[in-house]
Amino acid sequence: MPAYAPNPTHKRKWTDAGAPAFRSDKSPCPTDITVLECHELLEASTPEDPGDPRSRRYAARRSDLGVELFAAQAHSPAGQEPIEFHGYRVPTAPAKVLRGLRDRGDIVPAEYRRLVRGLS
Numbered sequence: 001m002p003a004y005a006p007n008p009t010h011k012r013k014w015t016d017a018g019a020p021a022f023r024s025d026k027s028p029c030p031t032d033i034t035v036l037e038c039h040e041l042l043e044a045s046t047p048e049d050p051g052d053p054r055s056r057r058y059a060a061r062r063s064d065l066g067v068e069l070f071a072a073q074a075h076s077p078a079g080q081e082p083i084e085f086h087g088y089r090v091p092t093a094p095a096k097v098l099r100g101l102r103d104r105g106d107i108v109p110a111e112y113r114r115l116v117r118g119l120s
Contacts, residue, residue, distance in 0.1 A: 002057070004042045006035060007075065007086035027088040030063065037061070038087055042072050046100045048093075053083055058093040060106040067111050069093055092118040 045057035054074040061068050069090050076084035092098070092115045102112040 002042055002053070002072070002074075003082040003084050004035070004039045004072075005075070005084040005086055006038070007088075027090065030068070030089065032063070033061075041070055041087060042085055044106075045070075045072055046097050046104075048097055054078070057085065058090070058097045058101070059087075060101050067107055069115070092116075095119060 041059040041061060042057065045059040047053075047055040047057050049055035056074075057072040059070050059072070061070065069092065070087045071090045071093070072085040072087040074083050074085050076082075093101070095116055098107070098112055098115050101107045102109060107115070
């Protein structure tokens with residue numbers, strides 16, 4: 001099972017993950033997300049390539065903003081176990097991943113259509 005490890009370059013302020021080290025070229029994490037919720041998102045995530053344990057993974061969460069998509073990227077060295085991932089918000093995901101999120105009930109059909117349109 002992959003493990004979540006926070007990346008401070010996505011944090012704009014202090015969180016339960018520690019001090020921020022935000023970089024403007026990185027997508028900022030929401031300020032209301034906890035490390036526990038990040039672990040839960042990673043556990044519920046869908047890999048882009050199910051055959052690759054280091055594949056980018058995607059998950060959806062509901063907030064006051066509606067549905068938010070998150071990507072998790074492996075950042076631990078190859079061969080290290082467990083594989084550590086850090087996550088960040090993304091505007092959309094590959095169509096096959098979005099279909100999986102829709103089919104699993106993580107996003108509704110209208111959200112799926114809106115997110116797929118964002119790919120073009």
